[in-house]
Amino acid sequence: MIKSLYRKLLSEKQRIALHYALYKIEAAFLKGDRYECCCCGKSSRRFLSHGDKGPRKNIKCLHCLSLERTRILCMYLRNEILDKTERPISILHFAPVKGLKDFLKSSPHVSVYHDADINPNVATYQCDITQMPYADNTFDLIICSHVLYCVPEDEKGMQEIHRVLKPGGRALLVDTWLDGPTQDLSQLPASERKAISGDATS
Numbered sequence: 001m002i003k004s005l006y007r008k009l010l011s012e013k014q015r016i017a018l019h020y021a022l023y024k025i026e027a028a029f030l031k032g033d034r035y036e037c038c039c040c041g042k043s044s045r046r047f048l049s050h051g052d053k054g055p056r057k058n059i060k061c062l063h064c065l066s067l068e069r070t071r072i073l074c075m076y077l078r079n080e081i082l083d084k085t086e087r088p089i090s091i092l093h094f095a096p097v098k099g100l101k102d103f104l105k106s107s108p109h110v111s112v113y114h115d116a117d118i119n120p121n122v123a124t125y126q127c128d129i130t131q132m133p134y135a136d137n138t139f140d141l142i143i144c145s146h147v148l149y150c151v152p153e154d155e156k157g158m159q160e161i162h163r164v165l166k167p168g169g170r171a172l173l174v175d176t177w178l179d180g181p182t183q184d185l186s187q188l189p190a191s192e193r194k195a196i197s198g199d200a201t202s
C-alpha cells in the first residue's frame with residue numbers, strides 16, 4: 001500500500017534522486033577511514049548491507065552505491081585498460097551504475113563517454129541495445145554489465161555491440177552465470193529473473 005502510493009506520488013527520476021539523498025544522510029553517520037572505495041575514492045567506517053536474497057553485510061559503498069562486482073570492474077578498467085592506453089578512448093556504457101559512471105567520466109584517459117539504457121530515467125542517452133543509434137566502428141570500449149540476460153534478442157544485441165565497436169576495440173560483457181544447463185533468463189518474468197540473478201543494481 002505505502003509502496004504503491006510512493007510510486008504514484010513520485011516519478012522514477014524523483015525516486016532515484018530521493019534514494020541517493022537518503023544514502024548521503026546515512027553516509028554522514030558513518031564517517032571514517034576503515035574502508036576506501038576504489039570507484040569514488042571515498043572512505044567510511046563500514047559499507048552498507050545489500051541483497052534481495054537476504055542482505056550481505058558490508059558490501060555497498062554508501063557514497064557511490066557500488067557493489068563488489070562494480071568495484072572489481074572498476075579496478076580492471078583502471079589497471080588493465082585505462083592505465084595502459086596510449087591515447088584517450090571512447091566508451092559506451094550500458095546500464096550505468098553511479099560509481100563506475102562518475103569514475104569513467106572523470107578519467108583523463110576517456111575522450112568520449114556515453115552512458116545509455118533503454119530506460120531514459122537511468123542514463124543520459126536512451127538506447128535499445130538491439131538497435132543502436134550509433135554509426136559502425138564508433139567506440140573503443142563497450143561496457144555491458146548485467147544487461148544481456150534481460151534482453152530477449154540478446155544475439156541481436158551482441159551483433160550491435162560488434163557493429164559499433166571499432167576494429168581492435170574491446171567489449172566487456174558481464175552477466176549472470178549459473179551452474180548446470182544454460183538458462184535463457186530473458187524469457188522469464190522480471191520477478192523470476194531478479195530472484196535468480198540476485199538483484200539488478202550497482
Ligand SMILES: [Zn+2]
Binds near residue numbers: 037039061063065
Ligand atoms: Zn564508492
